[in-house]
Amino acid sequence: MSQTTERSDSDSESDSSREEEEEAPPTVKIPTRKTEVPSAVPVKFQAVIKYHTDQGFRPLLCAFRNLQWRDFANRGRWHMFWANVANARALFQPGQRYYFNDDQLVNHYQSCYQLSRKDNMTKNIKKFRMEMAHLKDPIGKKDRHGNFLYLDLIAPTYLLPFDFNTFLTDFKKNGGLYIVKPCSGSQGQGIFLVNQLDQAKRWQEKALAEIAACVQDNEGYQGYLISRYIANPLLIDGKKFDLRIYILVTSFKPLRCYYYRQGFCRFCATRYSPDVGNIDDKFMHLTNVAVQKQKKGYNRSHGNKWSLKAFRLYMERVYGRGKIDSLFDKIFWMIVQSLRSVQSLMDNDRHCYEMYGYDCLIDAHLKPWLLEINASPSLEDSTPVDRVIKTSLLSDTMRMALYERCPHLLGMKEKRPDASDMPLGDYEILYLEEPAPKLTPAERVKKANLGRYGSTSGPLQAPPLAPQDRPRWNSM
Amino acid sequence: MLHCVIPQPKRSATHPPPRPHLSDQPFYGFRNSIRQHIDAKTKVTSQKTTALGRSISKSTPTTTTSSTSNRYRPSLANPPRPKAKLILKAKPEAAVKAPINTVGCGDAAPKEPACKKPTVDRSNRRLLRPYRRSLPLLPLLTRSYPALSVRLLNQSVRREKTGRLERLLQAHLEPAANAVKWAWPNESTLQAHVDFLNIRWRLQLEKALARAAAGSSSAGTLHRQRTLEESRFMWSSWASLDDVSLFQDQLRDIEPLYTLKDLTKRIMEFPVPEEWCADSSATAKSNISYWLHCPLPLPDWDELRGTFVELSPLYDNYCADYFEEDYKEVQDARDGRLNRVLKRRDVLSAVKLCRLGCSASNRDATWSLILRDKTQEEAQYKRLLAEFVRWEVFLDWVMLQSVMDTVGNAEQFFNFVTQMQQVMQLFQRDPAVVERLEVGLLLEPLGVEGEEADQNGDEPRHPKAVSDRTSPYPPNGVIPFHEMSMYAGPLAYVCIRTKPCYFMFREFYCRYFQFLHHLSTHPQSILPMYALFENLLHSREQSVWEHLRVKLAVHPAKYVVPWLTMAFSSFIEIDQLLVLWDRIVGFGDLRVLVLLALGIFILRGKVLLKCKTSREAGAVLSDILNVEVVPLLQLALFT
Numbered sequence A: 001m002s003q004t005t006e007r008s009d010s011d012s013e014s015d016s017s018r019e020e021e022e023e024a025p026p027t028v029k030i031p032t033r034k035t036e037v038p039s040a041v042p043v044k045f046q047a048v049i050k051y052h053t054d055q056g057f058r059p060l061l062c063a064f065r066n067l068q069w070r071d072f073a074n075r076g077r078w079h080m081f082w083a084n085v086a087n088a089r090a091l092f093q094p095g096q097r098y099y100f101n102d103d104q105l106v107n108h109y110q111s112c113y114q115l116s117r118k119d120n121m122t123k124n125i126k127k128f129r130m131e132m133a134h135l136k137d138p139i140g141k142k143d144r145h146g147n148f149l150y151l152d153l154i155a156p157t158y159l160l161p162f163d164f165n166t167f168l169t170d171f172k173k174n175g176g177l178y179i180v181k182p183c184s185g186s187q188g189q190g191i192f193l194v195n196q197l198d199q200a201k202r203w204q205e206k207a208l209a210e211i212a213a214c215v216q217d218n219e220g221y222q223g224y225l226i227s228r229y230i231a232n233p234l235l236i237d238g239k240k241f242d243l244r245i246y247i248l249v250t251s252f253k254p255l256r257c258y259y260y261r262q263g264f265c266r267f268c269a270t271r272y273s274p275d276v277g278n279i280d281d282k283f284m285h286l287t288n289v290a291v292q293k294q295k296k297g298y299n300r301s302h303g304n305k306w307s308l309k310a311f312r313l314y315m316e317r318v319y320g321r322g323k324i325d326s327l328f329d330k331i332f333w334m335i336v337q338s339l340r341s342v343q344s345l346m347d348n349d350r351h352c353y354e355m356y357g358y359d360c361l362i363d364a365h366l367k368p369w370l371l372e373i374n375a376s377p378s379l380e381d382s383t384p385v386d387r388v389i390k391t392s393l394l395s396d397t398m399r400m401a402l403y404e405r406c407p408h409l410l411g412m413k414e415k416r417p418d419a420s421d422m423p424l425g426d427y428e429i430l431y432l433e434e435p436a437p438k439l440t441p442a443e444r445v446k447k448a449n450l451g452r453y454g455s456t457s458g459p460l461q462a463p464p465l466a467p468q469d470r471p472r473w474n475s476m
Numbered sequence B: 001m002l003h004c005v006i007p008q009p010k011r012s013a014t015h016p017p018p019r020p021h022l023s024d025q026p027f028y029g030f031r032n033s034i035r036q037h038i039d040a041k042t043k044v045t046s047q048k049t050t051a052l053g054r055s056i057s058k059s060t061p062t063t064t065t066s067s068t069s070n071r072y073r074p075s076l077a078n079p080p081r082p083k084a085k086l087i088l089k090a091k092p093e094a095a096v097k098a099p100i101n102t103v104g105c106g107d108a109a110p111k112e113p114a115c116k117k118p119t120v121d122r123s124n125r126r127l128l129r130p131y132r133r134s135l136p137l138l139p140l141l142t143r144s145y146p147a148l149s150v151r152l153l154n155q156s157v158r159r160e161k162t163g164r165l166e167r168l169l170q171a172h173l174e175p176a177a178n179a180v181k182w183a184w185p186n187e188s189t190l191q192a193h194v195d196f197l198n199i200r201w202r203l204q205l206e207k208a209l210a211r212a213a214a215g216s217s218s219a220g221t222l223h224r225q226r227t228l229e230e231s232r233f234m235w236s237s238w239a240s241l242d243d244v245s246l247f248q249d250q251l252r253d254i255e256p257l258y259t260l261k262d263l264t265k266r267i268m269e270f271p272v273p274e275e276w277c278a279d280s281s282a283t284a285k286s287n288i289s290y291w292l293h294c295p296l297p298l299p300d301w302d303e304l305r306g307t308f309v310e311l312s313p314l315y316d317n318y319c320a321d322y323f324e325e326d327y328k329e330v331q332d333a334r335d336g337r338l339n340r341v342l343k344r345r346d347v348l349s350a351v352k353l354c355r356l357g358c359s360a361s362n363r364d365a366t367w368s369l370i371l372r373d374k375t376q377e378e379a380q381y382k383r384l385l386a387e388f389v390r391w392e393v394f395l396d397w398v399m400l401q402s403v404m405d406t407v408g409n410a411e412q413f414f415n416f417v418t419q420m421q422q423v424m425q426l427f428q429r430d431p432a433v434v435e436r437l438e439v440g441l442l443l444e445p446l447g448v449e450g451e452e453a454d455q456n457g458d459e460p461r462h463p464k465a466v467s468d469r470t471s472p473y474p475p476n477g478v479i480p481f482h483e484m485s486m487y488a489g490p491l492a493y494v495c496i497r498t499k500p501c502y503f504m505f506r507e508f509y510c511r512y513f514q515f516l517h518h519l520s521t522h523p524q525s526i527l528p529m530y531a532l533f534e535n536l537l538h539s540r541e542q543s544v545w546e547h548l549r550v551k552l553a554v555h556p557a558k559y560v561v562p563w564l565t566m567a568f569s570s571f572i573e574i575d576q577l578l579v580l581w582d583r584i585v586g587f588g589d590l591r592v593l594v595l596l597a598l599g600i601f602i603l604r605g606k607v608l609l610k611c612k613t614s615r616e617a618g619a620v621l622s623d624i625l626n627v628e629v630v631p632l633l634q635l636a637l638f639t
C-alpha cells in the first residue's frame, strides 16, 4: 500500500532528524517561520557568546535568550555590545579608545550621527547629489527645472538660521505648508507646521538667539530644520501613515546592507484633511507612535501599526503589482543612495555595525520621501505583534553581524564565497558592493517548483543580489 | 520507528465504501459548480445512510415555506398542538426509515457496514423513541415564538412555552448526558443527536437574545421602524460607523450573545460514547470528548490526495512570497495566464488556476468570477441600504459592538473597521441569506411581526415570511457570534469597496462559513472536520497524539476548533490567509483547513513531544501567526 510505504519513508527521515535534536537544550522554543524549517546548515555557536547591554528592553533580552547567549556580567570580555549611541561612541573616544579584541562587536559606528541627525543627513544628501551632478554621473541628472531626477530623496529642506534666505525664495515662489523640526529631536517633540512667513521668521529669530547663547557658553547648538510639508500624503482609510523599514549595514566600504522584511506602517488616529485650520492637530499630521499614544482612546492592541506585508498586499490590490514593485524599488533606491552619500564619511571600523530605522512617507503619486533615519530605532514593545517583530529583528541582526565580522563565533571556519551560508533570517540582501555569483538556471527552476518549502529546506536561500541585479532602478 | 506500527483505525471495519469522489465526476464549468459538488456529496451521504437528523434539517425550511402560512398562525392564546400527522407529511422517509441499525457497541462488535439494511435493535430503540417522536415537534412548539415584542417572548413564552420545552428537552437530555455509557454505532444516530443538541442550542440563543434585548436600551424591541430623524441620522453616519461614540446610548449594556470560546467548549464537551476514544483509559474519566472513532464517513489519505491533487509539489503553487528570488518572473507568467482566463470569463479554468493560488491584484476578479452573480447585486444593495435606513434591528447594536471589539482591535484589520461595520450591517438584514442556510437552522427562525409594515400597507418584506404579518428574525436567520466579523475582515484586502465586499462576504458565508460554526454532520461542517483532524493526526503522528492526550492532557480541540471555526482568519498572517482561501474557493472544500491544522501539528510535533506541561504545549500551539500555508499543506498531504 502506498500509504504504508510513505509512512516508513517519513519515519526514517524523522528519526535521523530526531538524533540531531537530542543535543539541543530541552527548553521549549516556539519555532517561528525561519527556524522551524530545518536548514541544511544548522547554525550552532561554537563558543559561548557573551553579550553586554546598557538597555533593558524586553525584545532585546528575549533576543539574547533565543540566541542562547550569556550576559557577560562584568567578567571577562563581551563579544557583542548592544549600546546606546552615547555609550558606543564613548568606546572610540580619542585617547581613551577601548581596546577591541578581534571578536568584539558594537552596534553603532562612531560617526553614525552623519545619518541620524536630521541636519547632517540633509547636508550629506545635498552634497552627494551635487557631487554626482558634478561628476556627470547619470544618477545625478536634473530635469528642466533643475530638480534631480533620481536623487530627489528628501523634501526641500533648509537649515535655520543659515539657509533662511534660500528658504525665503522657495517660500515666495511656492508658498504652502512647511514643517519645522529641531535637528536632534525625536519622538515628534518640538515639531510644528507653519504656513505664514511671520511664523517662519519667529523660528529664525529663535534659532539665531540660540546660536548666540551657544557661542557665549561655548556649547553645541541645536538648530532647526524647515522643510516643505508633503501635503498630499497617500491615505489609507483616510489616514496618513509612514513606513518604518529596518536596515542593517555591516560595512560602509564596501557597502553591504540588508533590509528587514518585517517593517510596519504607523498610522495617524485621526483622518487627514489638508485644511489649514487643522495644522495644529498633531494627531492628524504626525505619525510618530510617541505622539499618537497621547491621544485619548489610543488602541493598545494594534497601536495603529500595520505590518508591511499587509500594507503591500493591500496596495497591490489597489494599484496593481507593477506600481507597487516600483514603489518598493524606489524606496530601496532611496535607502541605498542615502547610505552611499555618507560612505566616505564613515569610519569603517571593523568592530561596528549599525541597524537603522528608516522613516519614509509616501505621497499620493506613490513617490517615497525620506523623512528621517534613526540610529537607535525604538525597541519598545507596545503591542504583541511589535514584540514578535522586534525580537526576531534583533536576533537576526546580531546573528548577521556575527556572520559578517566574526564567522568563527558561529562555528564556521570560513564564509562560503557565494554567501549561501548567510544566516539571513528575515533579512534580505539590499546591496552588496562585491558582486557575488548567481544561482544556476537549474537551481532556479528547482526553487520555483518546490515553492517556499523546497527553497528553505535547502541551503539558506536568497542568493546575494549583485548591484547589476537591480537594473530596474535606473529605469525609474 | 514510532510510525511503523500503526493500527488501522477501528472504524475502518464499519466504514462504508468510499463515496464516489469529486474528481471522478465530470467537472462542471459553470458558476455554481462548487455548490453543486457540495450538494452532490450531501445527497450521496444522505442516501447511503438514511439520515434522520439530516433529513429533518433539510426538510424543515422547505416545509415552512410551503405550508406554514396557512397552517400555523402563531397565536399565544392557543399554543399550537403538536400534530403527528404533520410530521409524517413533513418528512415521511425520515420518520419511516428512522435508522435504528445499532450494531452492538464497543470495539469488537461493529461488523456490519453502516450502509447495510437497517436492523432493529430493541435496546437502542428506547433511546431513539422519545427523540423520534418529539424532535419534529420542536419546530412546532417554537412557532409560537413569533412573539412580536420581546416582552411577550420574555414573559409568557419563557414562562409557559419554554417551560414546556424545557421539560421536553430535559427528557431527552437525560439520556444525552449519560451518552458516554452508550455506543452510537452509526452516523444517523449521531446525526439525530447532533440535530437535537443544535435545537437546544438555538433555543438557548433565542432566549439569550431576548434577554439581551430586554436588558438593553431598546427595552425589548427586537425590530422596529426608525423614526424619520433616526433614519436621517443613520444615513448620515453610514460612512462613519466606526465612530461608536455616536451610538453610545444604544451600546451601553450590549454584550455578545455567544463567542468562539462557547463554540469550542460545545465541541470539547460534546457527549460522545466512550468507545470513540477507547484506545486509552486516561480520558475515560474526564468529560472531554474525542472523535477518533466516531462513525462518520471520513475520507482516507488516498481520497484526500485525490481531492487536493493540485497541492502536490508537482504543481506550480503560488505562495505569496514577495521576497522569493524568482517572484517577479513566475508571477508575471502566472498573472498573464489568469488574466487571459478572466478575459474569456472561463470559469472552469479560473477554478483550476485558483487552486494554485491567485495574486493580490487579480484575486478579486478571479473569486468574483467563480462565486458572484453580479446581475442582481445593484438592486439588492440598494434595497439593503434602504432597509438599513428604515429598520432598526436589535442585533445591529450587538454587531456594532462586536465589530469594534474584534476587527477594530486586530492589527490586520483595524483600517477597515468602517467597511466591516457596513458589511455586517447589511448582512444582518439580508433575507437572501436565510434561504441559503443549510445547517444550524433546524428551527424555523424566530418570527417578528412587521407592525409598522402593516400600517404602511407594505407587502411582506421577506420572501420567507412566516405569515404575511411576520418575517424571520434576525432577517438573515443567523444569530451572530462575537467573532463573526472576522470572516469578513480578510475580504477587505480583496474587495476595496463596501458593495463588492459585501456580496463576496455573503457568498463566502453561504457557501462556506455557515458550516463552520454550526453543529451538524454535514461533511464540510465543524464536527466531521474536527473528527477528520483527529483521525489524520492519529494516523500520521501517533506519538504526538498520545503525548498530548495521555501525558499532557491537552485537548487538541482547544486550539484546532477555533482555527477551523474561523477558517484561520486572524490566526495567520493575511497574505497567507488569502493563499489558503484561494484553495477553499478553488477546491470548494473546507477540508483544506483540516490539512493546514494537521500540517501545523506535524511541523511542531517534535517541539510538542518535548513539552512537559500543558502550558508549554499551549504556548507552542497558540502562536501560529508565522506559518506558511502551502508548504504545510504539502507537508501534511504529500510526505
Ligand SMILES: Nc1ncnc2c1ncn2[C@@H]1O[C@H](COP(=O)(O)OP(=O)(O)OP(=O)(O)O)[C@@H](O)[C@H]1O
Residues within 6 Å of the ligand: A155, A179, A181, A185, A186, A187, A188, A189, A191, A227, A228, A229, A230, A231, A241, A242, A285, A286, A287, A288, A359, A361, A371, A372, A374
Ligand atoms: N516633510 C514632511 N512632510 C510631511 N510630513 C512630515 C514631514 N516631515 C515630518 N513629517 C511628519 O512628522 C512626523 C515626525 O517627523 P520625524 O520623524 O522627522 O520626527 P522625529 O521627532 O525625529 O521622530 P522620530 O525620531 O521619533 O522618528 C513624521 O512621522 C511625519 O509623519
